Every structure is written in structure tokens, then in C-alpha cells.
Amino acid sequence: MAQYSRISGSVGLITLSNPPVNALSAAVRQGIVDTVEKALGDPQVKSVVICGQDGIFCGGADIKEFGKNMSGPPLIPMIHTIECATKPMVAAIEGSALGGGLELALGCHYRIAHSKARLGLPEVTLGLLPAAGGSQRLPRLIGVPAALDLITTGRHVTAAEALQLGIVDQVTDHATVDAAVKFALSVAGKPLDTRRISTYPCPHVSDVDALCENVMQKVRKSAHGAIAPIACVQAVRAAATLPYTQGMEREKELMATLYTSGQARALQYSFFAQRAVSKWRIPSGARWDTSTPRPLHKVAVIGLGTMGRGITVALAQAGLPVITVETHEKQLMEAKRAVSDMLNRGAKRRGVAPPLDKISYSCNLQDLADVDLVIEAVFEDMTLKKKVFRQLSAVCKPGTLLCTNTSGLDVDQLASQSRNPELVVGMHFFAPAHVMKLLEVVYGPQSSPQAVATAMQLGKKMGKVSVAVGNCRGFVGNRMLKLYTEQASFLLEEGATPDLVDQAIEEFGFPMGVFKVSDLSGLDVGWRIRKEEKLAGLSVASGQSTRIREGRRYSPLADLLCEQGRFGQKTGRGWYQYDKPGGRVARSDPWLHHFLEEYRAQHGLVARHIDHQEVLERCLYAMINEGFRILEDGIAAGPEDIDVIYVFGYGWPRHRGGPMFYSGMVGLEKVLERLEHYYQAHPDVPHLQPCRLLRRLVARGSPPVHKWREVIKNLHSQL
Numbered sequence: 001m002a003q004y005s006r007i008s009g010s011v012g013l014i015t016l017s018n019p020p021v022n023a024l025s026a027a028v029r030q031g032i033v034d035t036v037e038k039a040l041g042d043p044q045v046k047s048v049v050i051c052g053q054d055g056i057f058c059g060g061a062d063i064k065e066f067g068k069n070m071s072g073p074p075l076i077p078m079i080h081t082i083e084c085a086t087k088p089m090v091a092a093i094e095g096s097a098l099g100g101g102l103e104l105a106l107g108c109h110y111r112i113a114h115s116k117a118r119l120g121l122p123e124v125t126l127g128l129l130p131a132a133g134g135s136q137r138l139p140r141l142i143g144v145p146a147a148l149d150l151i152t153t154g155r156h157v158t159a160a161e162a163l164q165l166g167i168v169d170q171v172t173d174h175a176t177v178d179a180a181v182k183f184a185l186s187v188a189g190k191p192l193d194t195r196r197i198s199t200y201p202c203p204h205v206s207d208v209d210a211l212c213e214n215v216m217q218k219v220r221k222s223a224h225g226a227i228a229p230i231a232c233v234q235a236v237r238a239a240a241t242l243p244y245t246q247g248m249e250r251e252k253e254l255m256a257t258l259y260t261s262g263q264a265r266a267l268q269y270s271f272f273a274q275r276a277v278s279k280w281r282i283p284s285g286a287r288w289d290t291s292t293p294r295p296l297h298k299v300a301v302i303g304l305g306t307m308g309r310g311i312t313v314a315l316a317q318a319g320l321p322v323i324t325v326e327t328h329e330k331q332l333m334e335a336k337r338a339v340s341d342m343l344n345r346g347a348k349r350r351g352v353a354p355p356l357d358k359i360s361y362s363c364n365l366q367d368l369a370d371v372d373l374v375i376e377a378v379f380e381d382m383t384l385k386k387k388v389f390r391q392l393s394a395v396c397k398p399g400t401l402l403c404t405n406t407s408g409l410d411v412d413q414l415a416s417q418s419r420n421p422e423l424v425v426g427m428h429f430f431a432p433a434h435v436m437k438l439l440e441v442v443y444g445p446q447s448s449p450q451a452v453a454t455a456m457q458l459g460k461k462m463g464k465v466s467v468a469v470g471n472c473r474g475f476v477g478n479r480m481l482k483l484y485t486e487q488a489s490f491l492l493e494e495g496a497t498p499d500l501v502d503q504a505i506e507e508f509g510f511p512m513g514v515f516k517v518s519d520l521s522g523l524d525v526g527w528r529i530r531k532e533e534k535l536a537g538l539s540v541a542s543g544q545s546t547r548i549r550e551g552r553r554y555s556p557l558a559d560l561l562c563e564q565g566r567f568g569q570k571t572g573r574g575w576y577q578y579d580k581p582g583g584r585v586a587r588s589d590p591w592l593h594h595f596l597e598e599y600r601a602q603h604g605l606v607a608r609h610i611d612h613q614e615v616l617e618r619c620l621y622a623m624i625n626e627g628f629r630i631l632e633d634g635i636a637a638g639p640e641d642i643d644v645i646y647v648f649g650y651g652w653p654r655h656r657g658g659p660m661f662y663s664g665m666v667g668l669e670k671v672l673e674r675l676e677h678y679y680q681a682h683p684d685v686p687h688l689q690p691c692r693l694l695r696r697l698v699a700r701g702s703p704p705v706h707k708w709r710e711v712i713k714n715l716h717s718q719l
């Protein structure tokens, strides 16, 4: 797991060897200990280079080992031995040096990096801190402010930035190991006293307490309840205020708390879940490793509203030639200006040229004859979308993939309008589409493996986290969201306020509560859909009770607000009030509270005390129950898919893993018991009735989330 050789006569070369990222598993650590001892004991060796095989230095500690019994030599003494060595130790960094990998390099006396290498201490993203001395060495090397930035955000820096910060000593465009060997030869025999970072005093900062407090406040605000960023600040503060050995004690103490926390488990689960969803497989048997995506030379976007514009920007930024189509010249020109502005702003931020020339604009559908893939992003109206699909099917060359950006309409119905239904998939982007990371790729029973593979690959190229999901109303994300927002409205009827509900949700870790999100997206969007579905508006069957639709409980509160023109931020009034139309700061609205009181009185409802716990249980467990149904229906392949969708598309706090992982953390028995309790109290809300899969899992002793697929498979085979 670490190979040893002697090259150029006097340089010991240690090569970490643990594909794919040379993670520091127990075997690799043992290999390092053995080879370092060999190199230091070999009188012929005057200096040592440590590198990684296959173009990557090291991806850090082996995350798969976390939570298991520790075996093999620990990292801290191993790195200490390297730093104490009396022969120069040089790290040759190619690819990535992350986490424990960078900490290993910081233990070396010199660091040489390839210009394309990336370095960082991303432990915070896994709920940890750099606890192999990284939190103590990095501030001593680059200063407290820069170390706070890197350690609390976990961001990766380029080799150029690492050189500028002083993390590396040299950057090369050539063969890194050769450059490091040459360097090692040049420093052989030179004194090393000034090269041991742990002996450096931390560079002076005028008011370290004020600095740390300032960063702490920022971190608390953005962490939404995550504890690792806070521990990272505390560890760096220790580096700035304590001698190295005491700082190391503090690092260890903080790590011990984080290591055993549920948050670390959730974040590590999320790391692997994100990778698991890229290895998609669908019920037809098609899968990621046997389906070949089609090459895309030119793509098209139809409809340049908010979504179409964002998708166009994301495609152009990914380097794809795009042709965009709008019906009227005026709208087309308006969209062109908006898209160009977005591209210019993005390019300025990233310091690159805006890819304006990648996009062409047209009012003529015939211009799409030679494109390889079209993303339809017209108004969310089935009749209109069907018409567009029929037209596309007639215009586009054979083999063109037709994708719809619908957020929940039936993809199979659209496929039926095409001559080639096997080439139709949903590509559900989230607003703003050039920013949001999530993409739901919706396959139908007829979608070909190549169509799914192409959409998944395109998502990857656009920098999205793509999840393949089956076709149903709302797909995965919006299907679950409906239950969450529905419960929130019921809670208002029963005595809660938007402020109380949102506070509970935000304290849980969502960046925004359900009613603030509703005000931001616009209440009119859902109202229009409900009117089309005949749940709201004039088409509601006469004699129908206001609070019952299709035989189950319905809350008309949002419809009533819309009837008053309260559409949210855009009108300056919604669930909250704003200082003006388009205002962003939500303020509690006495009008709304009075309106709720009147509404309750009109419907004979008596307000009762509702606490945060009930808000969370009602909103989250209803959504989780639907998640189990989605698994039961085979719409999502596994709990990881649902969790990734919620973390990347809906603001679910990553340190809570995702709704399905969270249900395991709470305890499936408890979720089941609470759902039973609420269903008994609200028998007119069928969605609160615990579903079969949840009951089955509890009956099987509540296995951990990674074992659920087995139970789901059995359930399907018995259906």
C-alpha cells in the first residue's frame, strides 16, 4: 500500500498506492510507517520524496474506515515522525492533496505541486476538522485569517493559490515527481530546523479574539446548526493562542466530539450518497456502466422564461453550442439581454470570458432541424407542451433527444406525442437553473438506456448532481414537498402562525421556512396549478365544502390569499409583509394573524397551542412517509436518491443527511408511532397513514439505511 524505491542514487521514493484516490487506509498508513523507517535507515538515502500513484497524491483519511474500530498506525505520530526526520522529506503533489493527505504533506519539510493540483482541508464538509495536526500546522504556515478561511469552508485551492498562500514551495508544469526528486537532491544535507511547521510561532494577528469572534458569527449564520465549522474556528483559535502541544490536545478534544456526532455520520453518508446516485440503474435493467451516452454537438432550449434562461446559461457555461427559441421577437430580444447579463456577471465572478458566442437566438422552430437534444421549457401547461412535442417530433432529425423541464407533469403523456417515445426524458432543473445543483432526470417505461445516460451525462457536464427518477406527479422532490407544505397550512388552521412554523423549520436547519419560500416563489404559481386541477377557483364543484377536496382535508388558505392579490414578495404581501413589492425582508403581518383568526372562527376551528416539535413532526414525517411510498412505488431507486434530491434541491440541511437518513436517526419506530398518532388525530388526511414499507422496516428491526434496498427488493418481489 506504499511502495519504496531508491532513485537518482540518493533519493528514497515512497509511493502511496491505494486506488482510486490513495486514501490513507490502515494498510497505507502501515506502508508509510514501514517505508519511512526504511528510507531513514538507509545510509545511501540523503532525502526522501513522497508521492501518490496514478496522478493523485492523496484524497485524505479513508472515509470508509470512520465509525469502525480503528486499526493500523494512527496518523498523528506518523506525521510527527516525518516532520522530525533528519533527512529532507519532500511531498510531490499531483491531482489532489486533501484532508489527511494535505496534513501528511504539511508534515513534510517541502511541498512541490503540479500546476493542475488542488489542495484543501475539506474535513468540515464531512462533519470533522483537520485532526492530524492540520488545524495547528496550517495557521502556523499561512497565518490565522487564511487558515480560518480554508478550514471553515473546506474549499480546495489551486496550486497557484497554494503557492501564493505559502502552502507549497514550488509549482511545476512538468512531471511532478521528477521535479520533486531534483528538488530533494538540491536540499539534501541542508539544515531542517526552519522547515518543521509545528515549531513555527503562529504569525501575529493584532486582535485574534476579535478576528475569531467575527468569523465565528459568520460561521454560525451560514452553518444552519452544523457544529463542525464552529469546532474548526475553535481549533484554529487554539493554534493562535496556545503552544503547539496544547493546541494538539485541543484539536483532539474537539475532534472526539465531532467524530462521534450524528452530524458527522450524516455528512459522510451524504458524501457517499452523492456518488451512489451517479451509479444509476432503472427498472428496465439499464444502468450507468452499460449505457453509452450519445455525443452532443448542438443542443436547443425552447421557451426563454426564468427556467429557460437559466438552463441556457448553464449549457453555455458548460461549453455547449445552444440554439434558443421563443415565439415572438420582442420576448426573444428581452431574453437575449437577460441571458447575456447573466453570462457576463458569471464570467466576471469567475474571471473568464463570457461564452456569449455559444448561443444563437431564433423565433423559428425549423432552426432546430439539426440539434442533438432539445430541452423544452415552455409554460407549465400540458396542452401547450404536447403541441410543442408534436412540432419537435416533426422538425428534428431522427435520433434527437426530446427533454422536458416540467416540474411534475406526466412525462409519458408527452412522450406519446413523439414519433420516438424512447428518446423522451424529463430534465427537471431547479430555479435558478444556472445556480441550483440538482437535476431530476425522469425516465418513462419507454425511455431508452441511451436517452437516460445522455441526460445524466449532460447534467454532469453542466456541473449538476443528477438523479434518475421514475415518472409520477411531482416526481420525487415536488411529490414529497406537497405533503410538507400541506401540513404547514393545516397547522395554521389549527392555531400556528407562519412565523412559528418557519422558525421551527429554520431552527431545524433549512435556510428558509416553508412560508418564506412560498412568498419567494410566488403563491400564484401553485394557485394556477390548483385551479387547473379544479381544486381551487370557480371550477370547484358547487356544494363542495371549502375544507374538503376529493374526500380529504384541504386547506384553502393559500387560495384565499391569492384571491386578495397576496402573491408573496412580488406583490409586497403574502404570508408575510414586505416594505414594497419585490422587497426581500419578511416581516410578521398583523393582517395575516387577524385573517387567520377570522378564518378559524368562520370554520368553527379553535386555535390550540402548537410547539416546534409538532411542527417538525407533522411537516417532516408526512414528507418522509411519502418518501417511503416513493421507494415502495419504485420511483426512486433507494433512500440515497431521495436524500440527495432534498439536500441539493430543497435546502434540507446536509448535516442531517436527508429526510430518509434522518428518519433512521430519529428511529423508524418513533416515526411510525408519531405518524400513527397524527393519523388518528386527523383521519381525513390519508397521507399521514404510515405506509407499508415503513411498517415492514420496523417489523424487520429498523435496519440501517444502507440495508433498506434489500427490504424494498423483497417488498417488490411480493407485490
Ligand SMILES: CCCCCCCC/C=C\C/C=C/C(=O)SCCNC(=O)CCNC(=O)[C@H](O)C(C)(C)COP(=O)(O)OP(=O)(O)OC[C@H]1O[C@@H](n2cnc3c(N)ncnc32)[C@H](O)[C@@H]1OP(=O)(O)O
Residues within 6 Å of the ligand: 020, 021, 023, 058, 059, 060, 061, 062, 063, 064, 075, 096, 098, 099, 100, 101, 122, 123, 126, 128, 129, 130, 131, 132, 255, 256, 259, 272, 275, 276
Ligand atoms: C476519537 C477521535 C478519533 C479520530 C480518528 C480519526 C483520525 C482522522 C484524523 C485526521 C482527519 C483527517 C480526515 C480526513 O482526511 S477526511 C477526508 C478528507 N478528504 C476528502 O474529503 C476528499 C474526499 N474526496 C474527494 O473530494 C474526491 O473524491 C476527490 C477530489 C479526491 C476525487 O474526485 P473524483 O475524481 O471526482 O472521484 P470521486 O469523488 O468520484 O471518488 C472516486 C472514488 O473514491 C472514493 N473516495 C474519494 N475520497 C475518498 C476518501 N477520502 N476515502 C475513501 N473513499 C474515497 C469515492 O467514494 C469514490 O468511490 P466509489 O463511489 O466507490 O467510486
